[in-house]
Amino acid sequence: MPRFNDRLLDGLDAAAKRTGIPGLVTKPRRRHLYWLPVVALTLATAGIVLGLVRTDLLTEGYGLIMAGFTLAMVLPIFGPVKIWGGSEVVDEFDRVMRSRAFLAAFASISVVAVLGMLVSGGLALLNGWPVLVLVRQLIALILYLITLYSAVPTLYSSWTTQPIGEDD
Amino acid sequence: MPVIHNRIPLFRAERGISRRALAEAVGVNPQTIGYLERGDYSPSLELAMKIAGHFDVPVELLFSFQPFESVSAALRRAGDLQEP
Numbered sequence: 127m128p129r130f131n132d133r134l135l136d137g138l139d140a141a142a143k144r145t146g147i148p149g150l151v152t153k154p155r156r157r158h159l160y161w162l163p164v165v166a167l168t169l170a171t172a173g174i175v176l177g178l179v180r181t182d183l184l185t186e187g188y189g190l191i192m193a194g195f196t197l198a199m200v201l202p203i204f205g206p207v208k209i210w211g212g213s214e215v216v217d218e219f220d221r222v223m224r225s226r227a228f229l230a231a232f233a234s235i236s237v238v239a240v241l242g243m244l245v246s247g248g249l250a251l252l253n254g255w256p257v258l259v260l261v262r263q264l265i266a267l268i269l270y271l272i273t274l275y276s277a278v279p280t281l282y283s284s285w286t287t288q289p290i291g292e293d294d
Numbered sequence: 295m296p297v298i299h300n301r302i303p304l305f306r307a308e309r310g311i312s313r314r315a316l317a318e319a320v321g322v323n324p325q326t327i328g329y330l331e332r333g334d335y336s337p338s339l340e341l342a343m344k345i346a347g348h349f350d351v352p353v354e355l356l357f358s359f360q361p362f363e364s365v366s367a368a369l370r371r372a373g374d375l376q377e378p
Contacts, residue, residue, distance in 0.1 A: 217322035218338050219329055290328035 158289045159205050162197065163281035170194030170273040174242075177266050178249060181259055188262070191269050198276035205280030206287065223287065227279035235274050242267040298336045300357050302327065304365065305349045320344040 142148055173190025176183050202209050207227050208220050216224075246267060250260045306316060313331075317324040320341060329335040330345075337345070337357075346353040363371075 215323060217326050218341060219322065219326040219335055222335070287329070287334060288332075290325050290332065 156204060156206055156208070158284040158287070159201060159280055160284050163201055163205075163277040163284065166194040166197040166201065166273060166277045167281070168194070169197070170270050170277075174266055174270045177263060178245060181253075181255065184259065184262055184266075188266055188269075191266055191273070194277075195269050195273045198273045201277055201280040206283045207279045223283050224279070226286075227282040230282040231275055231278035234278050235271050238274060239267075239271055242270070295336070296359055297333060298357050298359065299333070299361050300330060301362050302345065302356065303331050305351070305356065309349065316345070316348065319348050 170191045171194075173187040173192075173194065175187075176190065177187030180187075207224050208214050208216050210224075243264075246260065246263045249255065250263070255263075302316075305311075306313070313327045314324045317327045321344070322341065326335070330337055342353050342357050346356045349356065
């Protein structure tokens, strides 16, 4: 019986390895992503500006923000910044780079959050937006801030360091 | 922030140690050794002393605020000193 269990577990392990997912978890292929964060931020920025300028196109703007948001969610998996609590070996260089990258992200989030609230509130007062429109604008702003949190660290670390191989 | 120059590539070449082997010995990723060698990153005191300890040399022989003399210049100077 134990031998049958071993064979069964080995078989399950082999099947799991064949999917390629364990390989992604144990050693993800990290690389410098120069343009993907730019694309994600451009989409999201276009979306939020569109929603603010043309409230009749708020849904389309929301769609653009969601496109940028979705792309930004993938960046931490493959970008150069190693996430907290991952299985990868994190040394002092990784920690320093991560600190700098997230400092840049939090600075940009702070500025955009304050500006976004001021602009949304101001436009709501000037144009007499219904409460529902203002709520949707604020939801769009929150999604935009999450996009920044996800994309800016990858953007920062990709553009401030040059890629290097293991034995260049 | 002042640039910290280093002679890690020279010592690695002299001892025949790969970047990966040095990285494993001092507990960092091979890319970090690459960034150090390229001058893109200044190490912590702990890492600098670990690397110096691995090569069994004083830390000031490996790291300096001043650029190190090139090998050819050092050999030329040594040759000049030996001539009568």
